[in-house]
Amino acid sequence: MAPTETARRNHDQLFPGKLPTLAVTDPELVEIVNNFALDETRRYGNLDTKTRLMVQLASLIACQGLGEYKTMLGAALTIGVTPVQVKEIVYQAVPYVGMAKVSDFLTATNQILTDHGVELPLEGQSSTTPADRAEKGLAVQEIIAGVERVDAMRAAAAEDERHFQDYLAGNCFGDYLTRGGLDIATRELLTLSMLVSLGGCEPQVKGHVQGNLNVGNNRARMLEVITALLPYIGYPRTLNALRVLNEVVPAAETV
Numbered sequence: 001m002a003p004t005e006t007a008r009r010n011h012d013q014l015f016p017g018k019l020p021t022l023a024v025t026d027p028e029l030v031e032i033v034n035n036f037a038l039d040e041t042r043r044y045g046n047l048d049t050k051t052r053l054m055v056q057l058a059s060l061i062a063c064q065g066l067g068e069y070k071t072m073l074g075a076a077l078t079i080g081v082t083p084v085q086v087k088e089i090v091y092q093a094v095p096y097v098g099m100a101k102v103s104d105f106l107t108a109t110n111q112i113l114t115d116h117g118v119e120l121p122l123e124g125q126s127s128t129t130p131a132d133r134a135e136k137g138l139a140v141q142e143i144i145a146g147v148e149r150v151d152a153m154r155a156a157a158a159e160d161e162r163h164f165q166d167y168l169a170g171n172c173f174g175d176y177l178t179r180g181g182l183d184i185a186t187r188e189l190l191t192l193s194m195l196v197s198l199g200g201c202e203p204q205v206k207g208h209v210q211g212n213l214n215v216g217n218n219r220a221r222m223l224e225v226i227t228a229l230l231p232y233i234g235y236p237r238t239l240n241a242l243r244v245l246n247e248v249v250p251a252a253e254t255v
Contacts, residue, residue: 007039014075037231045224055193062197088181095172125180137174144211
C-alpha cells in the first residue's frame with residue numbers, strides 16, 4: 001500500500017522536511033497508519049486542523065503516549081497552535097489525568113517550547129484568587145454541567161464526601177477551567193477527549209457529552225473529535241465513546 005497523495009500532503013504540512021521515524025524499519029505500517037490518520041479519517045466532517053491537533057494532544061496525554069505527543073506537539077506548533085494554548089492543554093490534563101501522569105508531558109512540553117525559542121515561563125493565565133476560586137469555579141461548573149445537575153450532585157453527596165464537591169468547584173473548575181488561553185467550548189472538547197482516551201470513564205464521558213452540548217458543541221462536532229482520536233486510541237475506546245454519545249444524543253436527533 002503506497003501513501004495516498006492526501007496523506008503525503010498532510011504529512012508535509014504537519015512535518016515539513018521530516019520522514020516518520022519508523023519509515024525505514026516499518027514502512028508498511030507507517031503507510032497504513034498515515035493513510036488512515038492523515039487522509040481517511042480527516043475526510044470526515046469539517047474539524048479545523050488546529051482543533052484537531054489540540055484534541056489529539058489532550059488524548060495522547062490521557063493515554064500516556066509520550067513519544068507520539070512529542071511528535072504531534074511539533075506539528076501543532078508548526079500549524080499555529082500557540083505556546084499558551086499548548087500549556088493550557090497540559091495544565092487542564094492535571095485534574096482529569098492526575099499530576100503523576102502529566103508531569104513527564106509538562107517536562108517534554110517545556111523542552112520542546114524552549115527548543116522552538118519560546119521563553120519560559122509564559123504569561124500567567126489564572127483568573128482567580130484564593131478568595132474567589134470556589135465561587136468562580138462553581139459558576140463555570142454550572143455553565144458546563146447545568147445548575148440543576150450541580151445542585152443535585154451537591155445535595156446527594158454524603159456528609160463525609162462533601163469535600164469532594166468543594167474540590168470540584170474550587171480546584172477542578174476554579175483553578176483550571178477558569179483560566180485564559182482557551183475558551184470554554186474548546187476546553188470541553190479537550191475534557192471529552194481526555195475522558196474518552198482514559199478508558200473506564202463512561203459515566204464522566206456521559207456527563208461531558210452533555211456538558212459539550214451545554215456550551216455549544218453539538219453531536220456533529222463531538223463525532224468529528226472522536227473520529228480524529230480513533231487512530232491514536234483504537235476501536236474499543238472509540239466505540240465506547242460512540243455508545244455513550246448515542247445515549248445522550250441519539251443519531252436521529254439534531255442538536
